[in-house]
Amino acid sequence: MTATPAPAPPAALRRRVTFPVTGMSCAACASRIQRQLQATPGVREASVNFGTTKATVELDGAQPREVMEAVRDAGYDVGTDALSLAVADLRSALDTSRLEHAIREVRGVLGAVANPAAESVRVTYVPGFLDPRDLEEAVTAAGFVLAVPVSESDPVERERLVREREARDLAWKLALAAVVAVAAMVASMPLMGAEAVGSADLLARVLMPLDGAMRRGLPWLYAADPQTLKVVLFLATLPVMAWSGRGFYVSAWRGFEHRSADMNTLIGVGTAAAMLYSAAATFTPGVFTGAGLPADVYYEAVSAIIALILLGRLLESRAKGRTSEAMRRLLGLAPRTARALRGGAEVEIPAAAVVVGDIVLVRPGEKIPVDGVVRGGRTAVDESMLTGEPMPVPKAPGDEVVGATLNTTGAITVEATRIGRDTALAQIVRLVEEAQGSRAPVQRLADRIAGVFVPAVIALAIAAFVIWFDFGPSPAPVYATVVLVSVLIIACPCAMGLATPTAIMVGAGRGAERGVLAKGGSALEAASSVDVIVLDKTGTVTEGHPAVTEVMIALEVVDRMAAGTPGDGEAAVLQLAAAVERLSEHPLAAAIVRAAAERGLQPPEATGFRALEGRGVTATIGGHAVAVGSATYLIELGVDVGPFTDAVDSLAARARTPVLVAVDGAPAGLIGLADPIKPSAVAAVRAFKAMGLEVLMVTGDIRKVAIAVAGEVGIDEVESGMLPAGKVAIVKRLQEAGKRVAMVGDGINDAPALATADVGLAIGTGTDVAVEAADIALMSGDLTTAVTALELARRTMRTIRQNLFWAFAYNVVGIPIAAGLLYPVAGVLLSPVFASAAMAFSSVFVVTNSLRLRRFTPSLAP
Amino acid sequence: MTVSKAVVTLVGLVAIVWVLWYFLATPRPARGRGERR
Numbered sequence: 001m002t003a004t005p006a007p008a009p010p011a012a013l014r015r016r017v018t019f020p021v022t023g024m025s026c027a028a029c030a031s032r033i034q035r036q037l038q039a040t041p042g043v044r045e046a047s048v049n050f051g052t053t054k055a056t057v058e059l060d061g062a063q064p065r066e067v068m069e070a071v072r073d074a075g076y077d078v079g080t081d082a083l084s085l086a087v088a089d090l091r092s093a094l095d096t097s098r099l100e101h102a103i104r105e106v107r108g109v110l111g112a113v114a115n116p117a118a119e120s121v122r123v124t125y126v127p128g129f130l131d132p133r134d135l136e137e138a139v140t141a142a143g144f145v146l147a148v149p150v151s152e153s154d155p156v157e158r159e160r161l162v163r164e165r166e167a168r169d170l171a172w173k174l175a176l177a178a179v180v181a182v183a184a185m186v187a188s189m190p191l192m193g194a195e196a197v198g199s200a201d202l203l204a205r206v207l208m209p210l211d212g213a214m215r216r217g218l219p220w221l222y223a224a225d226p227q228t229l230k231v232v233l234f235l236a237t238l239p240v241m242a243w244s245g246r247g248f249y250v251s252a253w254r255g256f257e258h259r260s261a262d263m264n265t266l267i268g269v270g271t272a273a274a275m276l277y278s279a280a281a282t283f284t285p286g287v288f289t290g291a292g293l294p295a296d297v298y299y300e301a302v303s304a305i306i307a308l309i310l311l312g313r314l315l316e317s318r319a320k321g322r323t324s325e326a327m328r329r330l331l332g333l334a335p336r337t338a339r340a341l342r343g344g345a346e347v348e349i350p351a352a353a354v355v356v357g358d359i360v361l362v363r364p365g366e367k368i369p370v371d372g373v374v375r376g377g378r379t380a381v382d383e384s385m386l387t388g389e390p391m392p393v394p395k396a397p398g399d400e401v402v403g404a405t406l407n408t409t410g411a412i413t414v415e416a417t418r419i420g421r422d423t424a425l426a427q428i429v430r431l432v433e434e435a436q437g438s439r440a441p442v443q444r445l446a447d448r449i450a451g452v453f454v455p456a457v458i459a460l461a462i463a464a465f466v467i468w469f470d471f472g473p474s475p476a477p478v479y480a481t482v483v484l485v486s487v488l489i490i491a492c493p494c495a496m497g498l499a500t501p502t503a504i505m506v507g508a509g510r511g512a513e514r515g516v517l518a519k520g521g522s523a524l525e526a527a528s529s530v531d532v533i534v535l536d537k538t539g540t541v542t543e544g545h546p547a548v549t550e551v552m553i554a555l556e557v558v559d560r561m562a563a564g565t566p567g568d569g570e571a572a573v574l575q576l577a578a579a580v581e582r583l584s585e586h587p588l589a590a591a592i593v594r595a596a597a598e599r600g601l602q603p604p605e606a607t608g609f610r611a612l613e614g615r616g617v618t619a620t621i622g623g624h625a626v627a628v629g630s631a632t633y634l635i636e637l638g639v640d641v642g643p644f645t646d647a648v649d650s651l652a653a654r655a656r657t658p659v660l661v662a663v664d665g666a667p668a669g670l671i672g673l674a675d676p677i678k679p680s681a682v683a684a685v686r687a688f689k690a691m692g693l694e695v696l697m698v699t700g701d702i703r704k705v706a707i708a709v710a711g712e713v714g715i716d717e718v719e720s721g722m723l724p725a726g727k728v729a730i731v732k733r734l735q736e737a738g739k740r741v742a743m744v745g746d747g748i749n750d751a752p753a754l755a756t757a758d759v760g761l762a763i764g765t766g767t768d769v770a771v772e773a774a775d776i777a778l779m780s781g782d783l784t785t786a787v788t789a790l791e792l793a794r795r796t797m798r799t800i801r802q803n804l805f806w807a808f809a810y811n812v813v814g815i816p817i818a819a820g821l822l823y824p825v826a827g828v829l830l831s832p833v834f835a836s837a838a839m840a841f842s843s844v845f846v847v848t849n850s851l852r853l854r855r856f857t858p859s860l861a862p
Numbered sequence: 863m864t865v866s867k868a869v870v871t872l873v874g875l876v877a878i879v880w881v882l883w884y885f886l887a888t889p890r891p892a893r894g895r896g897e898r899r
Contacts, residue, residue, distance in 0.1 A: 455885035469867065469874075470867045
């Protein structure tokens, strides 16, 4: 992250879309697609995740069509989906073609087929690119009426269906391969006999005692002609390769065309080698026997390898399904129906059918269906799902409410302001989705290793083949082939490919459940290794909504002001300040406005509002120039703050923040505000220190206040009087000293520092800008969630490192054994079947280790 | 047998070199057909 962000095009042109990609079978495929996407003009950033089979791109001018082409160029395809729209009055063929044409123009739509008989149109589209509103608009613009509004079908549910279909498909393929493998093993027994290879092969040794039993149980098998048996086995193995194992060969070939090798290459080459050797031994046995070699076949190995790898994939797919549970739970929070006022009557409609501007009725005990503004009634709303705060928040007309929160005490009417994918809940879901779909930098390392690893293994396997052929015991070609196949199979790097994405997925999912939304794997990685944590004071260490504690007036101005305003001088000062501050986003401003409202004061209209971030605001009221801000700011404006110097000092000594009000360049009054410290702050600071972190507090507030607050929560280092640029400078200074910095903040003024820090954490009550700039969004205002975030990040990274270690160690141990290193010493060789079982086990081990993250519990319960 | 060993060794070495060259030594095409700008 840099302090000065590169000039970015307007946000309207930039768009982040996440869409499904089909045909990926390993982590190397994902990096291949990612490279292709990144090379596409108009794509700012791309990340492809093998775990979620999704790609996320930040478009910077590129059209969806170009992105799709890039994915297809890489040898894969974009996942599509279809939906049916019910369109009223769709009768003639002319209508049909006009409607189809209009829909095809919509971004993200691939095709449209209208059916006048059913008065519906079937639209195929790319999820992520299509905005249902565009579709709705296109239909309306073409002069048609939608019978039912388009609503995005539940994406999580759809994903679950896709996964289920995939699992079912895998299960059938596995069943065929497994049945053929077992049958082939049984049928191979009479063929093996007590041959030389059999005695060295681990698997054959295990099976040998069975031989006698089988001879008694299946005498006809032993009486059968060996040549016929071989042909039968060949015919049985063909469908296993062609259907069950088809995916491996297709992917291997696609990789080969793109000069990249991955686990499919290893499986493909390995099983193909075993199959070709066996086929040759079956149909041209003369070549082998003529050279004095037994014509051995390895059909059972081909089927068993494919079966075991499919088993690994099936378990993996199940585990991946479980990682998205967190999101399903999040989406499950939203109510399905809403009671809306339509045409003066109360009708129950699907929540997805609510449009902006609808008036929705919410009774006590019901969930609020969409984001909106209270128009009638008073109540308290339980927003714990959003903030983690258990206290219901009072709501009156004009207050904002968030969809999926629980209405507790009173009936209210709500005007819908944000629906569908714009709601707070939808945004949270999207954040989680993006985080789960993003790639941690450590993943890039794993990909690079895999890219070099596979060709190296192929080379090694060939070398082992040659060595066994030249120097191995007789029959050398047989041993050499066994070794070649085993090395290729055991070296499959799928465990390496799964090490990072599974851990990130589970970690990000668990974080979401605990109120920590990481924006990506890189955020978790950065958060795991910070040395310093910089805390903003206002809103982070303190409640962030300070209250006005005292108002003082400068006597000489009171007379002048009291003439035009009702009430006393103090009220006049508060009223003026409120009028100006009403337009500001600063927490101090909100407190002044609230204080004025509490005293029943009506702030006059202010014009020409101007805010100087972190310093103060100016505006014109009834022809008077009113300035509200810090003493420094008013001095800059040329106001003589002399009369208030003592008062400012005395306020600051009591950790009160002084805000001065000046009218027409003369001091008018002084408002003292105090910001209560969050109850969780002390425990959180202690936890940070226990984690070995240096804790630093920065604030735009004055030194005395800062020191008073810091002393109370146990922070030793304080930087006060900081403007946004100053906060950035502090973060950079720490970084230049070689430290990795985490910044926790909430306001617009923290956003630059949040973006500059190695990892920025936006605290729950924060503004949208802060959340945008941060790497991790904390759902609650509680500072202990920041502790949870860092703990979770450390746990996730530890899991990734464990996974990578085991995946690598497994290969380091497995490959030499498969290459026959133990043969001269112990006379042991690894059967290709054993090799594939070990490989499947390593994948399952890694996934299981990642799933352990689901049991993560933070040390400080929020 | 010695002749066949020599042949296998030679073919094997060529295959190893070719595999390493094909997958590692040549730069991957930066972009495919999407190259047109």
